[in-house]
Amino acid sequence: MASLITCPHCGVRPKEEFAIRGDASLVRPAPTASDEAWHDYVYVRTNPRGRTLEHWQHVAGCRRFLVVERDTFTHDVHSVTDGAAFARENGR
Amino acid sequence: MRYSAFSIVKNALSGNLKWKPQWRQAEPKSHYDVIIVGGGGHGLATAYYLAKEFGVKNVAVLEKGYLGSGNVGRNTTIVRSNYMLPGNEPFYEFSMKLWEGLERELNYNVMLSQRGVIMLYHNDGQRDAYIRRGNAMWMEGVAAELIERDQLKKMIPFLNYDHARYPILGGLLQRRAGTARHDAVAWGYARGADRHGVDIIEHCEVTAIRRENGVVSGVETTKGFIGCGKLALAAAGNSSRVSEMADLKLPIESHVLQAFVTEGLKPCIDHVIVYGGGHFYISQSDKGGLVFGAEIDGYTSYAQRGNLATAEHVMEEGVTMIPGLSRVRVLRSWAGVMDMSMDGSPIIDRTPIDNLYLNCGWCYGGFKATPASGYCFAHLIAKNDTHPVARFLRLDRFARGYAVDEAGAGPQPNLH
Ligand SMILES: Cc1cc2nc3c(=O)[nH]c(=O)nc-3n(C[C@H](O)[C@H](O)[C@H](O)COP(=O)(O)OP(=O)(O)OC[C@H]3O[C@@H](n4cnc5c(N)ncnc54)[C@H](O)[C@@H]3O)c2cc1C
Numbered sequence: 297m298a299s300l301i302t303c304p305h306c307g308v309r310p311k312e313e314f315a316i317r318g319d320a321s322l323v324r325p326a327p328t329a330s331d332e333a334w335h336d337y338v339y340v341r342t343n344p345r346g347r348t349l350e351h352w353q354h355v356a357g358c359r360r361f362l363v364v365e366r367d368t369f370t371h372d373v374h375s376v377t378d379g380a381a382f383a384r385e386n387g388r
Numbered sequence: 389m390r391y392s393a394f395s396i397v398k399n400a401l402s403g404n405l406k407w408k409p410q411w412r413q414a415e416p417k418s419h420y421d422v423i424i425v426g427g428g429g430h431g432l433a434t435a436y437y438l439a440k441e442f443g444v445k446n447v448a449v450l451e452k453g454y455l456g457s458g459n460v461g462r463n464t465t466i467v468r469s470n471y472m473l474p475g476n477e478p479f480y481e482f483s484m485k486l487w488e489g490l491e492r493e494l495n496y497n498v499m500l501s502q503r504g505v506i507m508l509y510h511n512d513g514q515r516d517a518y519i520r521r522g523n524a525m526w527m528e529g530v531a532a533e534l535i536e537r538d539q540l541k542k543m544i545p546f547l548n549y550d551h552a553r554y555p556i557l558g559g560l561l562q563r564r565a566g567t568a569r570h571d572a573v574a575w576g577y578a579r580g581a582d583r584h585g586v587d588i589i590e591h592c593e594v595t596a597i598r599r600e601n602g603v604v605s606g607v608e609t610t611k612g613f614i615g616c617g618k619l620a621l622a623a624a625g626n627s628s629r630v631s632e633m634a635d636l637k638l639p640i641e642s643h644v645l646q647a648f649v650t651e652g653l654k655p656c657i658d659h660v661i662v663y664g665g666g667h668f669y670i671s672q673s674d675k676g677g678l679v680f681g682a683e684i685d686g687y688t689s690y691a692q693r694g695n696l697a698t699a700e701h702v703m704e705e706g707v708t709m710i711p712g713l714s715r716v717r718v719l720r721s722w723a724g725v726m727d728m729s730m731d732g733s734p735i736i737d738r739t740p741i742d743n744l745y746l747n748c749g750w751c752y753g754g755f756k757a758t759p760a761s762g763y764c765f766a767h768l769i770a771k772n773d774t775h776p777v778a779r780f781l782r783l784d785r786f787a788r789g790y791a792v793d794e795a796g797a798g799p800q801p802n803l804h
């Protein structure tokens with residue numbers, strides 16, 4: 297895993313400053329969605345070998361939630377976006 | 389060839405040139421009754437018990453690398469049955485009992501060493517939790533002992549008892565627990581399965597699962613198409629990838645776990661010691677090296693290598709518990725890909741596809757489970773029915789609201 301993450305707010309920081317929340321490609325279902333939809337959201341993962349989107353929180357910095365795009369096999373980090381900006385861009 | 393004192397003497401006299409390979413280098417047949425994907429401990433044990441206990445002899449194990457190249461050859465070899473939840477404890481105790489008879493069963497020295505596993509506590513709350521866990525073990529008929537500080541000091545004098553933040557107040561001991569030689573477990577099961585007619589096919593990667601009329605008809609591999617009556621997945625860290633070949637998504641994330649070994653020392657650590665302030669654990673191998681590790685790195689990964697910051701963290705935990713460790717040199721470190729499940733417990737079950745069977749979710753604790761996992765998975769495949777001790781380890785347990793969550797951490801794999 298890359299040792300440095302470039303936070304859009306704080307700059308280049310060691311990855312130990314971040315807490316990893318998990319898969320950011322999942323979209324939260326509507327409160328009234330079926331049990332199956334909620335089950336898939338909470339428990340089921342694509343778990344790709346390759347590019348993935350993850351929520352990382354900069355707990356020892358700005359405390360913003362970020363979306364980190366990285367490769368689970370090469371460990372390259374491709375992009376880091378602010379969580380709110382990512383949600384807007386993706387119409388969530 | 390049966391191994392015995394006599395066979396050692398006989399072979400020594402002929403210059404040790406007449407030992408036979410422990411299993412055949414089989415080439416794939418066109419069809420098997422059962423194909424098992426993954427030649428780790430679980431796949432090999434499954435094949436062994438299928439052939440030996442359940443009379444299913446036309447079986448192949450397909451392994452993409454060499455035998456033992458996965459987690460079975462990368463783990464820190466701890467075997468124990470000191471779980472708390474009723475969904476887990478009978479299963480792991482069944483495994484422990486199989487371990488206790490395994491060398492005789494396989495005619496193979498797996499170097500089971502019941503040296504005792506002790507888990508330390510550092511405050512009153514943890515002590516209460518361990519008493520509760522010990523009582524839960526007793527209720528399943530498994531002996532557990534609470535060792536208080538004075539007694540522990542006599543047993544293990546070199547711990548940092550008076551650490552300011554994590555003073556050591558005692559520990560929960562399972563005396564029957566310990567370690568086993570990981571490679572020997574893979575080799576022993578492979579040899580046993582081979583002797584019962586199982587084909588073990590190495591360097592044969594499954595690349596696709598072929599389905600006809602809604603059921604599996606066989607697998608595409610790097611050695612061509614191989615047909616099967618039933619397909620059983622035991623691919624550990626790669627479970628999501630092989631399941632995806634059958635359009636199945638799992639409650640699994642793959643994470644990386646590291647381990648370390650030091651230079652060889654004279655015997656100094658007699659038990660497996662588990663730190664309660666973190667996840668650090670340590671034991672001494674028969675060669676003298678101190679084998680240790682701690683928590684997973686925390687990010688999803690399919691790379692069999694970890695991050696240096698985690699290595700540093702592990703060492704710090706170790707030195708906090710045993711200050712003398714700071715004088716020891718680390719020889720090697722390595723890592724494996726863990727199939728972390730959503731509740732930290734494994735899955736041995738059927739799937740929505742009738743003749744496809746699933747074994748995964750072993751997290752960082754599947755080595756100890758190897759015998760029971762193989763036995764229960766073979767039982768399921770042969771009889772299409774769950775073995776009683778594995779009845780809580782179902783794939784649909786999350787949907788039904790029956791997660792088996794020892795840590796109480798919720799559906800967050802990097803916290804289990
Ligand atoms: C560092 C470390 C320490 C650990 N410590 C302990 C411990 O102290 N105690 C404990 O109980 N557990 C421990 N574990 C966990 C334990 O090692 C695993 O849970 C267990 O080995 C998993 O089962 P297995 O042996 O079948 O896996 P593996 O040996 O990984 O077997 C799976 C096999 O499937 C093969 N495969 C994958 N995809 C394909 C494909 N497409 N085609 C063909 N073959 C394929 C892989 O090559 C691999 O050989 C540890 C693990 C690690 C990495």
Ligand SMILES: [Zn+2]
Binds near residue numbers: 304354357360
């Ligand atoms: Zn920041």
